[in-house]
Amino acid sequence: MKRAYKYRFYPSPEQAELLAHTFGCVRFVYNSILRWRTDAYYERKEKIGYLQANARFTALKKEPEHVWLNDVSCVPLQQSLRHQQAAFSNFFAGRAKYPTFKSKRHKQTAEFTASAFKYRDGNLYMAKSKAPLDVRWSRQLPSAPSTVTISKDAAGRYFVSCLCEFEPVSLPITAKMVGIDVGLKDLFVTDTGFKTGNPRHTAKYAKRLALQQRRLNRKKKGSKNRAKARSKVARLHAKIADCRMDNLHKLSRKLINENQVVCVESLKVKNMIRNPKLSKAIADASWGEFTRQLAYKGEWAGRSVVAIDQFFPSSKRCSSCGYTMPKMALNVRSWICPECGANHDRDVNAAKNIKAVGLTALAHGATVNPKAA
Incomplete structure (x- = not known):
C-alpha cells in the first residue's frame, strides 16, 4: 500500500525564496491555463484536454515575458496541470464544482516527482537547491518516497508530505466489537455506555478569534499591519484545526486498536450542515473525517x-x-419504551441498534464507505 508521511520543515532564506518563486509559478501556470480553457469553451465552444493544455504551457515558457518560468523546476508546473485535469474530470463527473483560481493568500503547494528531488542518507533535496531541507523527522520513512509535496499553509508553516510504499501490519485478533453513535454533546457514544464528550474547539477559541478578526477588519487594505493581522487569524485557525485533528486521530486509533469490528452510522453531513442553527457545531465535530479515519486505519490494521x-x-x-x-424530537435524550417498559438513554440505545444491524450487515459482506459519511 501507499501512505503519505507528513513532516514540518524549516527552510533556509535561500530555500524560502526558491519555494516562494516556485509557488508563484505554479499558481500562475494553473490560473493562466484555467483562464485559457474557460475562454476557449465560452468563446469557441472548444473543449481543451490535458495534451493541449500541456502544449500551451510549453509555448507559454518560450514567450519572452514569461522566461522567469524557467528559473524553477518544470515538474511542479506540469503536475499542477495534471491536478487541473483531475479537477475537470471530477467536475464533469458531478463530484465537484468547476475549478477555481488559486490565491496567493491561501495554502500553497508544489508536487515533485522522482526526477525533481533526491532522498539520500536520510536527507531530502529538492530541485534547484543544493542544501537538504531541514525536516523534523518524527519517524523514519519505510521506503524511498515516490512523490514529495511541499506546502505552505496560510499561517506561514512549511510541510513536506512523502508518498511511500509500506507493508501494513495487522493487529492481533480480538473478540471485542463495538457500535458507536456520533453526536454533538458527545463526539460518539458506544453501546457499552462510554461517552467521549466534545471538546468544541471552535467554541473554545471563538472570542479570541472574533477579537483577531475585528482587528484585521480595521487594518488598511494592502498595509503591512493588515498582513500581520491576517497571519494572526490564520495561526489561530490552524491551531483550532490541529487540535481537532489530534483529537480525532486519538479517538479513531483507540477504537481500531481495541475492537475487531466497529459499526458506525452513515450520515450525509453535507445535507445536515445546511441546518443554520447546528452547522457550526456539526462542522466542528467532523463526523465525515472521523469515519474516513476509521475506514483507512481499519484497513491497515486488519479490522x-x-x-x-x-x-x-x-x-x-x-x-x-x-x-x-x-x-x-431531538431534545429527547432518554425515553421509556411503551411496549416493554425499558428505560433507554437515546445515544446508548442508538449505539446498541447500530451494533446489532452492523454485525448483521457484516455477515452479508458489507463494509464502510467513507464517501457516504
Whole structure:
C-alpha cells in the first residue's frame, strides 16, 4: 500500500525564496491555463484536454515575458496541470464544482516527482537547491518516497508530505466489537455506555478569534499591519484545526486498536450542515473525517468497519424488543419504551441498534464507505 508521511520543515532564506518563486509559478501556470480553457469553451465552444493544455504551457515558457518560468523546476508546473485535469474530470463527473483560481493568500503547494528531488542518507533535496531541507523527522520513512509535496499553509508553516510504499501490519485478533453513535454533546457514544464528550474547539477559541478578526477588519487594505493581522487569524485557525485533528486521530486509533469490528452510522453531513442553527457545531465535530479515519486505519490494521444505512431508525427503535417510536424530537435524550417498559438513554440505545444491524450487515459482506459519511 501507499501512505503519505507528513513532516514540518524549516527552510533556509535561500530555500524560502526558491519555494516562494516556485509557488508563484505554479499558481500562475494553473490560473493562466484555467483562464485559457474557460475562454476557449465560452468563446469557441472548444473543449481543451490535458495534451493541449500541456502544449500551451510549453509555448507559454518560450514567450519572452514569461522566461522567469524557467528559473524553477518544470515538474511542479506540469503536475499542477495534471491536478487541473483531475479537477475537470471530477467536475464533469458531478463530484465537484468547476475549478477555481488559486490565491496567493491561501495554502500553497508544489508536487515533485522522482526526477525533481533526491532522498539520500536520510536527507531530502529538492530541485534547484543544493542544501537538504531541514525536516523534523518524527519517524523514519519505510521506503524511498515516490512523490514529495511541499506546502505552505496560510499561517506561514512549511510541510513536506512523502508518498511511500509500506507493508501494513495487522493487529492481533480480538473478540471485542463495538457500535458507536456520533453526536454533538458527545463526539460518539458506544453501546457499552462510554461517552467521549466534545471538546468544541471552535467554541473554545471563538472570542479570541472574533477579537483577531475585528482587528484585521480595521487594518488598511494592502498595509503591512493588515498582513500581520491576517497571519494572526490564520495561526489561530490552524491551531483550532490541529487540535481537532489530534483529537480525532486519538479517538479513531483507540477504537481500531481495541475492537475487531466497529459499526458506525452513515450520515450525509453535507445535507445536515445546511441546518443554520447546528452547522457550526456539526462542522466542528467532523463526523465525515472521523469515519474516513476509521475506514483507512481499519484497513491497515486488519479490522472491519461497517457502516449501516443512514435511514435506519437507530434512536427511535427499542434495542430490547424492537418497537419503533413514531416520532422523537431531538431534545429527547432518554425515553421509556411503551411496549416493554425499558428505560433507554437515546445515544446508548442508538449505539446498541447500530451494533446489532452492523454485525448483521457484516455477515452479508458489507463494509464502510467513507464517501457516504
